[in-house]
Amino acid sequence: MASSLFLGVGAALTSDSALAGEQAAETRENAAEEEQASDPLAGATIDAALVYYQEQDRVTAAEGIINYRQALDDANIIRGKIALDALTGASANGAVIQARPQSFTRPSGTGVYQARAGELPLDDTFKDTRLQLSANWQHLFSAKWQASLGGYLSREYDYTSLGVNAGLEHSFNQSNTQVFAGAAYYFDIVNPVGGRPVGMSEMVFRKDFASEAEFRQAFDATRFYESALKRTFDFNVGVTQTLSRRWQAQVSYGLSAVNGYLNDAYKVVSRVDSGGQALGYHYEQRPDERLKHNLYLMTKGALESGTLTFSYRYSDDDWSLQAHTFDARYRYNLSGAAYWQWQFRAYLQDAAEFYHLYLTEGEPLPEFASADHRLGKMQTYTIGVKYGQKLEQGMLASVRLAYYQQRPQNPGVELPGELASFDQFPHIDAIVLQLGMRF
Template identity: 50%
Template sequence: MQLTSKLTPKQSIASALAMASCSLLSQQASAQEPVPANDDWKVDAAIMYYGEQDRVQAVEAIGNVQKAFGEDSLLDMKIVVDSLTGASASGAVAQSISQTFTRPSGKGEYTVAPGETPLDDTFQDTRVQLSANWQEILNPDWTVNLGVYGSKEYDYLSLGLNAGVERSFNKNNTTLALSGAYTNDTVDPVGGRPVALSEMVFRGDYDGDDAFQAAFDATRLDGDDTKQTADVMLGVTQILNRNWLMQANYGFSSVSGYMTDPYKILSVVDGNGESHGYRYENRPDSRTKHSVFLLAKGALDSGVIDFSYRYNTDDWDIQAHTLETHYRYYFTPSLYGQLHLRYYQQQAAEFYQPFLRTEAVLPEYASADYRIGDMSAYTVGLKFGHRLSGGHELSYRIEYYQQNPENNGTDIPGELNNQDLFPSVKAIVAQISYSF
């Protein structure tokens, strides 16, 4: 079982949502796909569109190839190229008057209309991800794998290694798996890394460009920064009978380094709910995460069904529950349809605040990023696949995703009660895949 966990700040806006159905289930499912015969190549290609209403748009191309060497060795290689454009929520709150913000680069400004959620329209990037994994069957009981990973976008570089070992027992009805991964990420944001909780400066407050640039530079740190992630996962898969299997996994993750989103800000509001400026967010430089995943998967008379539950918790006080199911029905031996349902519920990080108050002492850590706030989300999707001659397969997937941020119990002052501070995020995912 290969363990991977890669989400850059920009990916987490779109890719994490567009791939909401991906979990340990996808790893288990891929492991059970037919291995290509010796000297044959198995190729999977897909193109996916992800679009949020009035926000982020993403187009992603995915290619995966497998090559068997003898009966014991398998090479798996993958390339992902995605392009993201659109606007993302900056973290500032809506106001009854228009608001003007300095762009992250310090070059230029953008204005948000009264009553609208402030969206940073500078969000755009292209990401290229490459990965390779080698699997070796040592004997009927032991299997090992080793992999490498790399991802590059304009302001983010991620490099990683992963390895795993599996041990089969009980006539191959029980499998224990232990896997680990290490990733080193380099962050070099446009305009530089903001000084924690420093104030946004505006060109109009200074007499000349030089004076403004000096003030802007004072809110920035020199150079890039790094983040290191170590993941460990222990899992067991048990075949219950000829139709059903169960899987249970425990995951541990330790992250250290730069985890602040350099493009997010917080509004500073008074007792009337009126904004008096903006500050750049700051997050802790360490995080420990635990996860538990349970899966039941069964073969029915004319299809396959699975149910899964995942629980996540960390020392940021984020707790999350995920319920998910897939039901695949075979209309004919070569034509199937699949229903996908997913529900997600999350408790906010301890330092999440939708805004700061002018009269309050500045906290050490604060973020208004709704992605680490209280929320619920659901996905409803359909997939249709057609098996062609020669073992080829063509499939289509369409899904609707809605994320519903919620107030974490913060008192809302004055005119902010007239604003939609926690707007829903709605998105469509469409994908076409071809395997041969």
Template identity: 60%
Template sequence: MGAERCLGGAVAATSYQGKEACSKVTSVSQLLIVAAASLLSQSSLANPSREVSPVVDTGATPTDTALDADAYTNQVSPKVDVAMVYYQERDRVTVAEGIFKLSQNFGDKDKLVTKLALDTITGASANGAVTQQQVQTFTRPSGTGVYQARPGETPLDDTFKDTRLQLSSTWVHTPSAGTLTTLGGYLSREYDYTSIGLNGGGQWSFNKGNTQANLAGGYFYDIANPVGGRPAPMSEMVFRQDFDSEAAFKAEFDKTRQSGSESKQTLDISLGLTQTVNKYWLMQINYGVSYVSGYMTDPYKVLSRINSDGHAVGYHYEHRPDKRLKQSLYVMGKRALTYGVFDLSYRYSIDDWSIDSHTLESRYRVNLTTRSFVQLHLRAYQQTAAKFYRLYLRDDQALPQYGSADYRLGAIDSYTIGLKYGQRLKDGTLATFRLEYYQQRPQNSGFDLVGQLRRFDQFPNNDAIIAQLGFSF
């Protein structure tokens, strides 16, 4: 998703004057390929360290800085972009992030772009258990203490908190006219997760510079070391109150855990073609494939085991497959208008987990003056459920090999609407402010709501507000 967002914003960010932006073919070409390569390493909440992020499909991740594309335009002096982002879900997750990006040219052919991001994540995350009419008690991931869900409330794990530091750097080299290459690295570190990666790409222009073909690839190696250890697949949660001593509980709790860390590897490849139709129109098509192998289970998610009355009689830790192949096709059209720029894009994605998704997105940017603009952002997203997604487990049936009740792997519709305002200050600094509203609408993909389950909303909406303040100078 990061690629399509960067690519979709490239022309609009090149110039305040829409017609001039679409006529700068060489500059646009550089922006497109760098964006395509950097997507493989620089996305924050959408990076591979979180297989399913709480905000991965909003179309408005914190790394959508004020003018990402401007970092790759030619200039002698260093260029600095800073942004502060705040993401708030209703009664759930809160994310605060600070981003610093430095771009420096080295002669006419080389540029180094370095980005540092620090974010804190706090709040409560849905643990996967179904809503019940009685109080539910859960053992914390560490095995120390419990947390509870009140009657009629979605069970939320309030231990969801972390601080993440990310560093990425990309070297951009232009060996000759019409050719551009990139090479980058990525490092992300948080308490229970480490991600490192390499990425690179190339772009070739032809047809008098009106056509650009690009190829980008990336490799990531992630290490997970969950709090309390990795739960044994589909093992049942144990509770201190069921044992006579702490030692007896600890011995049984340890049986549900696997020692040591676990890893995951990701290989991404992206192919793209961009065509300047005329000085007003730009069209683009991208194909991407991603192969992931290793540990993709969320160690903090559970499934409820229910009886015929819908009463939860136990909880089991989830287990996901250790391989995933994803493919996506993205098309975008961008039109320069008299007083702005309009773009419309569509993305179709499939994978061998049976998750199919559709994303329709548009931005309409209006230049209020030669120094200010306002931009409307609309996005609609829809996905089907993973083949191993389950709302619950049945007490009278054998445990499956794979299972997850994480609603982000279920059928979901989501919508984003937002506005961004930009103002060029007297000293040349560009200040921007973005405010967006995002809503997830989980859907029932065919599960029977037996007994007491039908009394409550097992698929509640999840609303969020995203605010961002950015400066480019």
């Protein structure tokens, strides 16, 4: 379990697009679980996985992952990872559902995309490809002390992230207790398509101008065209304790400080009148700083038939976005060569303090506002099953199938006029299929 620290620190997503946030984190946790089950000094190991994520009528994601681990000697281990994912489909742009068709200027300023009457506005041009590379060196100073250093690079069409991380672990109490600490720093460069929208500026439309030049001048007034930066510092400290011959527990605390460009350049907020009719759209604006805390509790037990794991994570930040994550897994060993694993995961989140489903005509614009459902009140649930089978020559194959449901909820917002005629918080259903092979 201890070695997972060195993989986990610095494994944060560079953007919100990769495998739909919560599911991406869950994919990493499954990979870390496989890592913990192996002997870190067992020579060279290659783990390959294909992950397919499909939302109903929304985003489709496919990701290929290769992890390489090599024990150089009894004291040094190197790890490398390469991941390539592609996302296509339609993503909600934040606007409310209306009883009439709606049009939106594309982020590039060229052309429009539309939402039909009674349907959630979706940007159907959502498409991205990400390449992620990471490397890690772990050194065992003795049976009681070990440390690691790592680097990270992620590149998307409009987003680049560079990171470094380090970790330290100490074992004592006859190796029944391990304390660990880790830190990571990320430097991100953001270049949205069409430039960065000026926060809270209003979307302009070509049809409202006599010439292309006049429209372009008005559009440019809503844009910053230079690159934006984001910096993240993560810190994690914790303890793992063997409770008995069969049970183990872990407690950890994490701190994350982020500053810079934190907006989603492709999200808007509708401005509506007293009858709920949209009169315009404003680009979102979030604070340029965020401080996050999280507390993680986990217990794992070795039963006669397999392994039982329970975990709970509480997170909070200065955006007033609180979240609770509950996860339960039971691994049933069919034999020494095969197993089934069942999982249930629940995620409960409150809305950020600046979450606005809409803005009201005639009222002053707020300093910060976002209608992004990822910052709203919601619940998500995952039910999954995984089958693993040892093959010849020590290889291990696995397949995981999961059903994921996201349930956005009204945080107490009044729905005037026609807004009340539609479900402004539609559910999202998705299927996750993961195929894995260890060599």
